Each structure stands twice: as C-alpha cells, then as structure tokens.
Amino acid sequence: MGTFKQIGAITAMNVRSIPSRVGASSVVVVGIACVVGVVISVFGMSRGLTGALRDSARPDRAVVLRSGASNEASSTLAVDAIATIKDAPGIARTPQGDAAATAEMMVAVSMERKEDGTKAGVTVRGIEPASATVRPEVRLVEGRMFRPGLREAIVGRGASGEFKRLGIGDQVPLRDSQWTIVGVFESGGDAQESRVLVDEATLLSAYQRTASNSLTVLLASEASFDEFKAALTTNPTLSVSVERETDYYARQSKSVNQLFGFVNYFIGGVMALGALFAALNTMYSAVSTRAVEIATLRALGFGSTGVVISVLAESLLLAFAGAAIGAAVSWLWFGGNSFAMGNGTSSLVVRMQITPALLATGVAWAVLVGFFGGLFPALRAARLPVARALRAV
Amino acid sequence: MKYLPLIWAGIWRKPVRTVLTFLCVLVMFLLVGALHGVNAALGDIISSMSDTRLRIQSRVNISEPLPLAHLARIERVGGVEGVGYYNFFGGYYQEPTNTFGSGAVDISRIAVMFPEIKLASEAIEKMKRTRDGVVIGEDLAKEYGWKVGDRIPVRSSVWVRKDGAPEWSFEIVGIFGWTNSLPANELWMNYDYFDEARTFGNGTVTLYFARIASPDRAAAVSDEIDRQFANSTFETQTQNERDWIRARMSQAGDIGFFINAIIGAILSSLLLVTAFTMMQSVRERIPELAVLKTYGFGNASVVSLVVGEALLICLVAAGLGLTAAYFAEPPIYRLIGAGGLRLPWSVIGAGFALAAALALVSSVLPARRAQTLNIVDALAAR
Numbered sequence: 057m058g059t060f061k062q063i064g065a066i067t068a069m070n071v072r073s074i075p076s077r078v079g080a081s082s083v084v085v086v087g088i089a090c091v092v093g094v095v096i097s098v099f100g101m102s103r104g105l106t107g108a109l110r111d112s113a114r115p116d117r118a119v120v121l122r123s124g125a126s127n128e129a130s131s132t133l134a135v136d137a138i139a140t141i142k143d144a145p146g147i148a149r150t151p152q153g154d155a156a157a158t159a160e161m162m163v164a165v166s167m168e169r170k171e172d173g174t175k176a177g178v179t180v181r182g183i184e185p186a187s188a189t190v191r192p193e194v195r196l197v198e199g200r201m202f203r204p205g206l207r208e209a210i211v212g213r214g215a216s217g218e219f220k221r222l223g224i225g226d227q228v229p230l231r232d233s234q235w236t237i238v239g240v241f242e243s244g245g246d247a248q249e250s251r252v253l254v255d256e257a258t259l260l261s262a263y264q265r266t267a268s269n270s271l272t273v274l275l276a277s278e279a280s281f282d283e284f285k286a287a288l289t290t291n292p293t294l295s296v297s298v299e300r301e302t303d304y305y306a307r308q309s310k311s312v313n314q315l316f317g318f319v320n321y322f323i324g325g326v327m328a329l330g331a332l333f334a335a336l337n338t339m340y341s342a343v344s345t346r347a348v349e350i351a352t353l354r355a356l357g358f359g360s361t362g363v364v365i366s367v368l369a370e371s372l373l374l375a376f377a378g379a380a381i382g383a384a385v386s387w388l389w390f391g392g393n394s395f396a397m398g399n400g401t402s403s404l405v406v407r408m409q410i411t412p413a414l415l416a417t418g419v420a421w422a423v424l425v426g427f428f429g430g431l432f433p434a435l436r437a438a439r440l441p442v443a444r445a446l447r448a449v
Numbered sequence: 450m451k452y453l454p455l456i457w458a459g460i461w462r463k464p465v466r467t468v469l470t471f472l473c474v475l476v477m478f479l480l481v482g483a484l485h486g487v488n489a490a491l492g493d494i495i496s497s498m499s500d501t502r503l504r505i506q507s508r509v510n511i512s513e514p515l516p517l518a519h520l521a522r523i524e525r526v527g528g529v530e531g532v533g534y535y536n537f538f539g540g541y542y543q544e545p546t547n548t549f550g551s552g553a554v555d556i557s558r559i560a561v562m563f564p565e566i567k568l569a570s571e572a573i574e575k576m577k578r579t580r581d582g583v584v585i586g587e588d589l590a591k592e593y594g595w596k597v598g599d600r601i602p603v604r605s606s607v608w609v610r611k612d613g614a615p616e617w618s619f620e621i622v623g624i625f626g627w628t629n630s631l632p633a634n635e636l637w638m639n640y641d642y643f644d645e646a647r648t649f650g651n652g653t654v655t656l657y658f659a660r661i662a663s664p665d666r667a668a669a670v671s672d673e674i675d676r677q678f679a680n681s682t683f684e685t686q687t688q689n690e691r692d693w694i695r696a697r698m699s700q701a702g703d704i705g706f707f708i709n710a711i712i713g714a715i716l717s718s719l720l721l722v723t724a725f726t727m728m729q730s731v732r733e734r735i736p737e738l739a740v741l742k743t744y745g746f747g748n749a750s751v752v753s754l755v756v757g758e759a760l761l762i763c764l765v766a767a768g769l770g771l772t773a774a775y776f777a778e779p780p781i782y783r784l785i786g787a788g789g790l791r792l793p794w795s796v797i798g799a800g801f802a803l804a805a806a807l808a809l810v811s812s813v814l815p816a817r818r819a820q821t822l823n824i825v826d827a828l829a830a831r
Binding site: 122295310315327 | 463469470473476479480484508510511512513545546605606607608609613648649686696711715718719725728729784
C-alpha cells in the first residue's frame with residue numbers, strides 16, 4: 057500500500073471511531089470553542105474601537121491645538137488666533153474659495169442610553185460651514201442640515217441608535233436652551249458618528265464664549281503639512297501645536313489600545329494555553345486507549361508516518377470543529393452589535409467588527425492549538441514498541 | 450491521612466496526564482482569579498462608597514462647571530450638614546499616560562466631607578498656610594516615591610496657567626489614607642491657588658459634595674437641592690455617591706456580564722476536562738480498585754481515594770493559579786484605573802471553593818463507578 061493510501065485508510069478509521077469516544081473528544085471541541093469564541097469577541101470589540109478612531113483620521117488633515125494642550129478638551133483657541141491660522145499656507149480651499157478649516161468648540165451633554173436608561177455623555181461639537189469640505193465623509197442620510205443661527209443640530213447614526221431622544225424632532229438640552237435635531241448623518245461608522253453637530257457660531261454665542269477648542273484643516277496635499285506647520289510654529293503671535301489628524305487620534309487611543317491589547321493577549325493567551333493542555337491530555341488518552349489498535353496496525357505493516365498523520369488529523373479535525381462552533385456563536389451573539397464606551401464626559405459608540413479576517417484569525421489559533429495538541433501524542437503513538445503494546449492485551 | 454501515599458501513587462500512575470490536567474487547572478484558575486478580581490474590586494468600590502454623601506454636578510454634563518455661588522445656597526438647604534467642593538485637575542506626572550486622580554479643594558472642608566479620611570490636623574494647617582501645598586494619598590506617594598516636603602512638577606491635561614508655565618509645581622505638605630479598603634491615590638491642591646492661576650473657568654467648580662445625616666433623607670435632600678437651581682443657567686443633578694458610582698460603572702460597558710460569561714465558559718470547559726480525565730483514570734484502574742476491595746477496603750475508602758485524588762490535584766493547582774493571579778492583579782487594576790488595590794481575599798476564598806466544587810463534581814461519576822464495581826467482574830476485566 058502506498059503511504060498516501062495508508063494515511064487515508066488510518067485517518068478514515070480514526071475519524072469514524074470518534075463517535076465511540078465522543079466524551080473525550082468533546083473536551084477538545086468545547087475547550088477550543090470557548091477559546092475561539094472569547095478571542096473573537098474581544099478582538100471584535102477592540103477592532104471596532106480602534107477602527108472607529110483610525111477611520112476618523114486622515115493624513116491630509118491637521119489638528120491645531122493650543123500649545124501645551126494634550127487634547128481638544130484642554131485646548132482653547134481665541135478668535136484672532138483662528139483667523140491667523142486660516143491665513144496660513146498649505147490649506148486646501150472650499151468651492152467658495154475660503155480656507156478649508158473648521159474651528160470647533162466641544163461641550164458634552166448627558167443622555168440616557170436606550171439599553172438600560174443609565175446616563176452617559178454625548179459630545180456636542182460646533183462646526184463651521186467649511187466643515188463640508190474638510191470632512192466630506194460626513195453625509196446626511198435623513199432630514200436636513202442645521203441652519204446657522206438657529207438652535208438646530210444633526211446627530212450621528214451611532215449616537216442616535218445608542219441614546220434615547222436623539223432622533224429627528226427631539227430636543228437636546230444644552231446649558232439654557234433646547235436644540236432641535238433636524239437631521240441624521242453617517243460617516244462610515246467612525247468616531248464622528250457618536251457626536252451631535254451644531255453650528256459653531258451659534259454654539260459659541262449660546263455659551264457666551266469667544267474661544268473654540270480646536271481647529272481642523274484640510275491640507276492642500278499630504279505634503280503640505282510641513283509648510284503649514286512651519287508657518288504656524290514660526291509665527292510669534294501664535295502659541296499652538298500642529299499634528300496630523302492620524303497622529304492625533306493614534307495618541308488619543310493609546311491607553312485604550314493598551315487596555316485592549318492586554319485583554320486580548322492575556323485572556324486569549326491564557327485560555328489558549330489551557331486549551332492546549334486539554335487537547336494534549338485528550339489526544340494522549342486517545343493514543344493510550346488505542347495503543348493496541350495502533351500496534352496491530354503497525355504489526356500489519358502500516359508505517360509510522362501514517363499513524364502520526366492520522367492522530368494529527370484527528371486533533372486538527374476536533375480543533376476545527378471547536379473553532380467553527382466558537383466562531384459561529386460569537387458571530388451570532390455579537391455580530392453587528394454596537395456598544396457604547398464612555399468616561400463620563402463623552403461616549404464612543406462602537407460597532408463590533410467580526411470580519412471574515414477575524415474569524416480566520418480565531419480558526420488559526422484553534423488550528424495551532426490542535427496541531428501542537430496532536431503532535432506530541434502522535435509522535436508517542438509512532439514510537440510505541442509494537443511488541444510491548446500488543447502484550448498488554 | 451494514612452491513605453495519602455495511596456492517593457499519591459494513584460496521582461502519579463500516569464504522570465503525563467496528571468501534569469497536563471494540573472497545568473490546565475492552574476492556568477484556568479489564574480484567569481478565573483484575575484477576572485473575578487476585577488469584578489470583586491468594582492463591587493468593593495461600590496460598597497465602600499458613602500450613601501450619606503451627595504454628589505452635585507451639572508445636569509448637562511460633568512464637564513460643565515458650576516458657579517462657586519451655588520455653595521451658600523446648597524448650605525442653606527434643610528438636612529445638609531456640610532458642603533465641600535472639588536475642581537477636576539486632570540493631573541499627570543511626566544508622561545500623559547501617568548495620570549492620577551487630582552483636584553482642587555478647600556482643605557478646611559475636607560474633614561467634614563470625608564470622615565473616613567486619615568489626615569493629621571497639622572497637615573491641614575500646613576496646607577492652609579502653603580498656597581502651592583498639596584496633600585497626596587499614601588498609595589500615590591508609594592507609586593512615585595514622593596515624601597512630605599518634596600516639590601513635584603505636575604502637568605494638567607485640562608488647565609493652562611496664566612503665566613504660561615507648562616508645569617504646576619507643588620509642595621507636598623501631607624499624606625492621607627482611607628479607613629476603608631479603597632486605594633488612596635489622589636492629589637489635592639488648594640482651590641484658591643488653582644483658581645487664581647488658571648486661564649479659564651475661574652470662579653467655578655466641577656462638583657459639590659453635601660453631607661446628610663441619614664441615608665433615608667438622601668432622595669428628599671437631593672430633590673430639594675436640584676429644585677434650588679431648576680430653570681437656571683446652571684441646573685444641577687444630585688445623587689448619593691453610591692448610586693452615582695453604580696451608574697458610572699454600568700456606563701463603562703457591561704464589564705461584569707462579560708467577565709462572568711468568560712468565567713462561566715472557562716469553568717464549564719474545565720469541568721469537562723477534569724471529569725473526563727478522572728473517569729478515564731478510574732476506568733483504567735478498575736482491576737486495581739477491585740484488588741483493593743478484595744483486601745478489605747470498604748466502599749467509602751475506595752470512594753475517598755478517588756475523590757481525594759481529584760481534590761488534591763484541583764486544590765493545589767488552583768492554589769498556584771490563584772497565587773499567580775494575586776501577583777498579576779495589581780498591574781491589571783492599574784490598567785483599568787483602580788491602581789493601588791490588591792486582589793481581595795474573598796476572591797481567593799471563592800477560588801478555592803470553586804476548585805473544591807470542581808473536584809467533587811468531576812469525581813461523582815468515577816466515584817460511583819468505583820463504589821458499585823463488582824469484584825469478580827472487575828478482576829476478570831469484564
């Protein structure tokens with residue numbers, strides 16, 4: 057018999073005998089299903105989160121903050137500084153010929169979550185008309201745009217879905233007045249969809265402020281960044297810092313990434329280790345219960361390669377079955393779910409991203425566990441001295 | 450105890466299997482301990498929060514300041530015994546990732562506000578005399594190696610100084626602790642000094658705290674405070690501290706549910722693993738157990754051998770796993786922003802209880818089998 061035929065015969069026999077060892081085999085399947093389910097859910101959450109932050113950013117946009125401020129909330133830019141910045145070179149132009157720059161003020165408002173009625177913060181952001189050029193990804197999908205000068209707002213799809221009373225016609229209470237929501241926008245599921253947008257000038261006057269928090273510009277090209285930055289940092293009347301939007305968001309999401317990185321690799325890693333021990337245990341047992349059977353095969357002239365591969369194949373098959381169950385459960389349970397993460401002042405509505413690539417990653421983990429879980433028992437099976445194993449009968 | 454050598458021999462009959470089962474239980478209990486520790490710590494924080502301290506913030510959002518003028522009006526509300534205030538500072542040391550709780554307060558109101566504080570009255574007096582003085586929590590002091598008398602440069606992620614200096618330089622005049630199990634990791638500065646130095650938001654605070662005599666009156670007093678400022682520019686929202694922290698935690702996502710789901714998944718797969726290992730081990734030893742019975746070992750003794758084996762493996766492995774969790778936990782707490790906590794003993798206790806339950810449940814079937822075996826059939830390996 058050719059080696060391949062041998063392998064085929066032994067593997068088929070092994071696989072057909074799994075039902076008679078269903079208890080031990082289910083240990084591997086359930087263990088790996090748990091690992092894969094947890095790993096996929098946690099990764100899906102963190103991908104959704106980093107994706108929301110990353111997708112919001114473009115390298116040809118720059119964020120201007122007051123020098124020394126580490127984020128928008130702690131930054132203030134006065135009206136005269138904003139005018140100076142908008143005159144700087146390197147900024148793209150709107151169709152009307154203005155600088156593609158939007159000075160923005162941020163406030164937060166507490167809204168009730170639909171899910172359980174607890175309160176969480178939603179960011180309300182003032183934007184200038186040039187914002188349409190700066191952020192072309194923001195598209196109205198329902199209703200109409202707010203009218204400057206009126207207390208009107210548009211709301212992101214994410215925030216509208218997560219919170220009560222954020223639909224068209226609802227009123228958002230800001231400091232001393234009610235703002236009517238007149239439209240809903242989408243921006244490809246990024247962080248902006250967690251916000252409420254209003255007219256900057258109207259918001260400033262409602263809060264009796266003269267300074268915005270930050271300024272975002274669309275650069276004429278990615279390469280114009282240096283020119284733009286140099287113009288601002290060498291201007292003695294300005295005290296600002298300039299960052300590419302991609303760098304800004306990467307810095308903002310660093311600590312969250314650390315947390316999720318830890319959760320992913322600690323929980324995923326420890327569970328995979330546990331599943332590996334369980335798989336090893338099961339496969340060693342499988343080999344030891346079938347010692348006589350394996351010895352008989354070898355006495356009949358089957359080669360050790362066939363035995364090794366058949367044990368490995370069984371282990372991989374079980375791992376694969378577990379992975380499929382785990383992936384299916386996490387897909388059905390969490391796929392398309394969104395959740396809100398908040399820190400009291402603002403919330404980010406994140407959609408779980410259980411992508412085919414992620415499912416493949418989960419299956420790859422499982423296959424790795426199945427491979428190593430089967431390898432050592434397989435080698436032992438192959439090395440089993442035939443005579444001694446047969447005598448054990 | 451005299452059966453210990455027998456149990457020991459049974460455990461090492463198949464060393465590979467025992468070691469693998471042991472390691473499996475060990476790593477899983479490391480995870481169970483670490484995860485349950487997070488839940489338990491959150492629970493501890495909730496239960497150590499006061500229900501006689503009200504927290505008054507802007508109705509719009511916590512980031513909206515309240516004017517200092519509210520102070521006198523809150524003090525006049527019936528049932529309020531003392532009022533303090535707090536302004537969020539958002540401090541960090543050297544790197545923006547080294548954040549810690551920090552705020553500006555009126556130190557003379559601290560003792561009224563937080564009866565559970567341990568802070569020498571000399572430190573309070575010294576703080577009143579030192580404009581740029583701060584008191585810090587003992588856990589924060591330990592983390593950065595700060596001592597009384599040190600001058601520390603702190604940056605704020607929110608506030609910018611009028612004089613343009615990037616750093617706020619403070620002198621440590623005292624170190625405080627809490628009488629409960631909460632970590633003391635805050636830094637408090639003088640509000641007057643802070644308010645004068647900042648560029649914007651002057652004359653406002655983030656929060657007021659009001660003390661009330663009994664928790665029963667919390668709802669009534671809260672409503673009365675909010676009514677004072679209804680329909681004004683600065684409406685308030687008052688809650689007792691425990692309700693507030695509970696709501697706040699549910700906001701960070703359903704952590705508890707998620708953690709319990711993972712723990713459940715781990716424990717059920719562990720149960721499967723150990724149960725099948727035990728069953729297999731007993732099945733293989735049926736003839737040996739029959740020999741023991743022939744020698745006159747009673748049913749109870751044979752059962753206790755089987756159960757003892759499972760208990761020994763599970764308890765020792767869980768013990769090591771929980772020890773590892775104990776040492777792994779402080780960095781985890783730091784990561785979720787609760788630095789300074791330790792893994793509660795209740796988690797260790799619960800872990801051992803779970804391990805014992807795991808051993809007992811997984812040895813039920815094998816023990817039954819050992820108990821009911823028929824000596825003649827078993828010896829004949831039928």
